[in-house]
Amino acid sequence: MIARLLPLLAFLALVGLLLFGIHWNEHHEMTEVPSPLIDKPAPEFTLPLLYEPAKTLARKDLLGKPYLLNVFGSWCPTCQDEHPILTARVKPLGIKLVGLDWRDQPDDAKRWLAQFGNPYDAVITDQDGRAGIDFGVYMAPESFLVDAQGMIRYKRIGMFTPENIRDELLPKIAELGKTPK
Amino acid sequence: MKVSVMECAHTSLSPDGFTVGGEGWGEGAASRSVCNVAPERGAAPSPNPLPQRKSRWGRGLSRAAVFIGVFALCTLAHAIDPLAFKDRAQEIRFQNLTRQLRCLVCQNQDLGDSDADLAKDLRRQVFEQMQAGKSDDEIKQYLVARYNDFVLYDPPLKAGTALLWFAPGAFVLIGGITLALVLRKRTRAHAAVTDIDSGEDW
Numbered sequence: 393m394i395a396r397l398l399p400l401l402a403f404l405a406l407v408g409l410l411l412f413g414i415h416w417n418e419h420h421e422m423t424e425v426p427s428p429l430i431d432k433p434a435p436e437f438t439l440p441l442l443y444e445p446a447k448t449l450a451r452k453d454l455l456g457k458p459y460l461l462n463v464f465g466s467w468c469p470t471c472q473d474e475h476p477i478l479t480a481r482v483k484p485l486g487i488k489l490v491g492l493d494w495r496d497q498p499d500d501a502k503r504w505l506a507q508f509g510n511p512y513d514a515v516i517t518d519q520d521g522r523a524g525i526d527f528g529v530y531m532a533p534e535s536f537l538v539d540a541q542g543m544i545r546y547k548r549i550g551m552f553t554p555e556n557i558r559d560e561l562l563p564k565i566a567e568l569g570k571t572p573k
Numbered sequence: 574m575k576v577s578v579m580e581c582a583h584t585s586l587s588p589d590g591f592t593v594g595g596e597g598w599g600e601g602a603a604s605r606s607v608c609n610v611a612p613e614r615g616a617a618p619s620p621n622p623l624p625q626r627k628s629r630w631g632r633g634l635s636r637a638a639v640f641i642g643v644f645a646l647c648t649l650a651h652a653i654d655p656l657a658f659k660d661r662a663q664e665i666r667f668q669n670l671t672r673q674l675r676c677l678v679c680q681n682q683d684l685g686d687s688d689a690d691l692a693k694d695l696r697r698q699v700f701e702q703m704q705a706g707k708s709d710d711e712i713k714q715y716l717v718a719r720y721n722d723f724v725l726y727d728p729p730l731k732a733g734t735a736l737l738w739f740a741p742g743a744f745v746l747i748g749g750i751t752l753a754l755v756l757r758k759r760t761r762a763h764a765a766v767t768d769i770d771s772g773e774d775w
Contacts, residue, residue, distance in 0.1 A: 423680055425723045495690060521694045528719040530677035530691055 427528050427547045434461075434538045435526035442491075442498055442505075442515035449490075449516050451542060458568050459488035461536040462512070463524065465496040466504035468532040474551035479511040481557050487537075487565060491515040494524045494532055537561070539568050656700050663703065670709050671696060674716060675724050683726065 429435075438450040462478065464471040483489060491512035493501040498517050505515070518524050527536060537546040546564040548556065658664040671685030678689035684696060695716070702712045716724045728734045 425677060425721055428718060428721045495694075521691070522698075525694060525698060525719060528721075530720065 421550065424549050425530065427544075427549075429528055429536075429544045430547060432544060434536065434542050434544050435523075437516075437518075437523040437526065439492075439516035439518055439523055442493055442501055442517050445498065445517070449514055454488075454490065454538070455542050456540055457488055458537065458539045458565070459490050459513075461490045461492055461527075461538060463492045463494045463527070463529050463532050463534040463536075465494050465532050466500040467496060470551050471533045472508065474533050475508050475511070477552050477554065477557075479509055481554060482552060482561070483511045485562070485565060488513050492523065492527075493517045494529060495519070495521045537564050537568075656696075659704075666709070667700060667703060670703075670712065671699060673726050674699075674713070675726055677720055677724065684724075 434451055436451050438448045441447050441449055460482065464474075478489070489512050491510075491514070493515055496517070496519065498519070501515070501517065505512075521529075527534075531549065533548075533551050535548040535552065536544050539545050545568065546560065548560065552561065656667070658667065668685055672683050674684040674695070676682045676684050676687035676689055676692045676695075678691050679687050682689075682692075684692050684699070698715075699712055702715060707715070713725060722728045722734065728737065730738050
C-alpha cells in the first residue's frame with residue numbers, strides 16, 4: 393500500500409517544492425545579490441562635495457555618528473520614486489543622510505535636487521563610479537546604514553518603501569543604539 | 574551616463590531563438606535575455622487596491638522599482654572599450670578572465686559580454702589591476718570582496734555553496750537508487766511469472 397502511494401507522495405513533494413519556490417520569490421528579489429560587506433568596515437572613500445567640489449568628505453569625517461549612505465543618480469527613475477519616501481519617511485528618523493551621486497554629472501544632480509528637493513545632509517559625487525564599486529553598488533538606488541564606528545550594518549538594494557523602512561531599516565537603526573560605544 | 578534605454582544590448586532573440594551577436598556566446602540564448610523579459614513586472618499597481626492588500630502592492634511596487642533600476646543600468650551604449658593592452662597575451666588573458674565573471678546588472682551575461690555601464694567600469698577595474706601586476710585570483714578576490722561569490726561563474730566550494738555543488742549529485746543518487754530498487758522488484762516479479770508461465774519470451 394505504502395509502496396503504491398510512493399509516486400503520489402513524490403509528486404506531492406515536488407508540488408510542495410514548487411509552491412515553496414513561488415512563495416520564496418514573492419518575498420525575495422531574484423536579482424538581489426547579498427552584500428559581503430555587512431558587518432564589515434565601510435570602504436575608504438574621499439569624495440568631492442556636490443555643492444562645494446573643492447572640498448571633500450571622507451569616511452573618517454563621518455565617524456562618530458551613524459549615517460545612511462543613499463546611492464542615487466539623476467538618471468535613475470527609481471531614485472525619483474524613492475525620493476519622496478526619503479524625504480517624508482527617512483529624513484524624520486533623524487539619522488544623518490548622506491547622498492552618493494553615483495555615475496552622474498554634477499550639474500544634472502544639482503538640477504535634479506533643485507527640482508525634487510534635497511533631503512540629504514551632505515551629497516558627495518562619484519562620477520567615475522569607483523567608490524560605488526568599493527561599496528559593491530550595482531544598481532541605484534542602494535542604501536548603506538553605517539554605524540558610528542564606520543561598520544556597515546545594513547544594506548538596502550532598491551528603493552525604500554514604507555514597509556521595508558518599518559520592517560528592516562527601523563530595527564537596524566534601533567540596534568545601533570545598543571551596540572557598545 | 575545620459576541614457577537609460579531599458580534593454581541590454583546583444584540580448585535580443587531573433588525569431589528562430591538564436592541570439593544575434595558576435596563571437597563568444599557561452600550558453601543558451603534564452604537565458605541571456607534577462608534584462609528584456611520582465612517589463613510586465615513594471616506594471617503600475619491598480620489605482621484602487623483593496624486596503625488589506627496594501628503591503629502586497631507595496632511589495633509589488635518595490636519589486637517593479639528594482640527592475641526599473643536594473644533596466645536603467647542596461648544601456649544600449651555598445652562599446653568595445655579602448656583598452657591599451659601590453660600585448661596579445663594580456664588581451665587574451667583579459668578576455669578569458671572577464672568571461673569567468675558575471676555582470677551584476679544583466680545577471681546572465683558575463684562581464685566581457687555585457688554592455689551595462691557597470692560592466693564597463695568593472696572591466697576597467699579588471700584591466701587596471703592587471704596592469705598593476707595582479708594575478709587572476711587576486712582580481713577575482715577583489716570582486717568577490719565587493720560583490721560576493723555571485724560574480725564568479727564557477728563558485729568555490731564552501732559551506733554556503735555546498736548545496737549548489739552536491740544537490741545535483743544527491744538527486745542523481747536518489748534517482749539511481751530508486752531506479753535500481755524498482756528494477757530489481759520488477760525483475761523478481763517477472764522471474765516469478767516466468768516460473769509459472771514458461772515458454773514464451775517477451
